[in-house]
Amino acid sequence: DEGMISKEDIQKDLSVITGIDPGAGVSQAAERAIEDYDLTNLTLQTSSSSSMAQALDTAIQKHEPIVVTAWNPHWKFAAYDLKYLDDPEGSFGGTEEIHTIARQGLESEKPEGYQVVDNFFWSEDDMNEVMLAVHEGADPAEAAQEWVDNNQEKVDEWIDGVDTVDGESFSLVLVNWDSEVASSNVLALALEQVGYDVELSVVENGPMWKSLESGDQDASVAAWLPITHGSFFDESKVDDLGVNLDGEPRIGLAVPSYMDIDSIEDLKA
Ligand code: PBE
Known part of the structure; x- marks a missing residue:
């Protein structure tokens, strides 16, 4: 179960962006990204930082696709092999x-x-x-x-x-x-x-x-x-x-590195 998950499979299987609390700035930015990239196939599922982390952990254990609203500094980048998706539209800004x-x-x-x-x-x-x-x-x-x-x-x-x-x-x-x-x-x-x-x-x-x-x-x-x-x-x-x-704090969308995509644009089905 070690292989990369292809862009086609990601687009087929993914229906949500796993978010955190609705009031967070990164949640607003994720809604902006859904508009900017026309991600009509995805909705932002808000919850809390700890539920997001739990969902991320579960998906990684199962080697399933997941996209989360992310930020650093945060321990998830030390605990898991994650990558930010490129954001050519700048929905999430740059270094904060x-x-x-x-x-x-x-x-x-x-x-x-x-x-x-x-x-x-x-x-x-x-x-x-x-x-x-x-x-x-x-x-x-x-x-x-x-x-x-x-x-x-x-x-x-x-x-x-x-x-x-x-x-x-x-x-x-x-x-x-x-x-x-x-x-x-x-x-x-x-x-x-x-x-x-x-x-x-x-x-x-x-x-x-x-x-x-x-x-x-x-x-x-x-x-x-x-x-x-x-x-x-x-x-x-x-x-x-x-x-x-x-430091160089930032916010964005992040995915496990086993997902074969690099940009938010790749999420659009
Ligand atoms: N965060 C952590 C906050 C700011 C600090 C990125 C989750 C937010 O999005 O509002």
């Missing part, structure tokens, strides 16, 4: 940036916390380390703690010169995406090191942006720009604290 965003007023109201989230910056390799540990079964908070224990010198750069506080609350808002679970849990530990009592709030993508605009939440490290969350960013009054990841 992951930004830290905060509610307006945070800088003056919680200057110490603001400084820490503004300083937060790590690499794609760092993020992958935490994500892989979680994928292999670690609790996210424990995986983050282990990374911090092994990389305190990086955390020191984020908290260096920041005054300590005495148990003040600080809320980080995120969506349940593996990449953002990793970054938010690590940043929470850095904020705790300067004395904050940190709460992580997991919501959907739209509500995440709204909760910062309304001031209900303090900050987030989950903003993917310019394409993935471009429309949310344009519509929201939030402070953009800039890039927090050194």
Whole structure:
């Protein structure tokens, strides 16, 4: 059962793009791709990151065709032999940036916390380390703690010169995406090191942006720009604290490498 699956068989057998949560930017982009490439034979099936990962695992065990909405950094590229499909129409944009965003007023109201989230910056390799540990079964908070224990010198750069506080609350808002679970849990530990009592709030993508605009939440490290969350960013009054990841994040459609196609165009029946 080791052979390549031909383009003809893929077009015959595939009826869905296996997606994640409907609010994700990559879901919007996948709908865009269905239009741009006229993929009338496919519909986007939304669910969650974990169901997508489960479906991907099952398909690979069975050596069946599957196309998923994908992004990196993400552990699936280390766990499986996957390839992004070329996107000549640019439905998914190009290289993205992951930004830290905060509610307006945070800088003056919680200057110490603001400084820490503004300083937060790590690499794609760092993020992958935490994500892989979680994928292999670690609790996210424990995986983050282990990374911090092994990389305190990086955390020191984020908290260096920041005054300590005495148990003040600080809320980080995120969506349940593996990449953002990793970054938010690590940043929470850095904020705790300067004395904050940190709460992580997991919501959907739209509500995440709204909760910062309304001031209900303090900050987030989950903003993917310019394409993935471009429309949310344009519509929201939030402070953009800039890039927090050194790497080349991107979104797109990915397939197991045993599928004999290279481009989104090849999905059209
Ligand atoms: N993601 C992970 C998100 C941003 C981070 C690519 C799944 C999205 O599509 O909105």
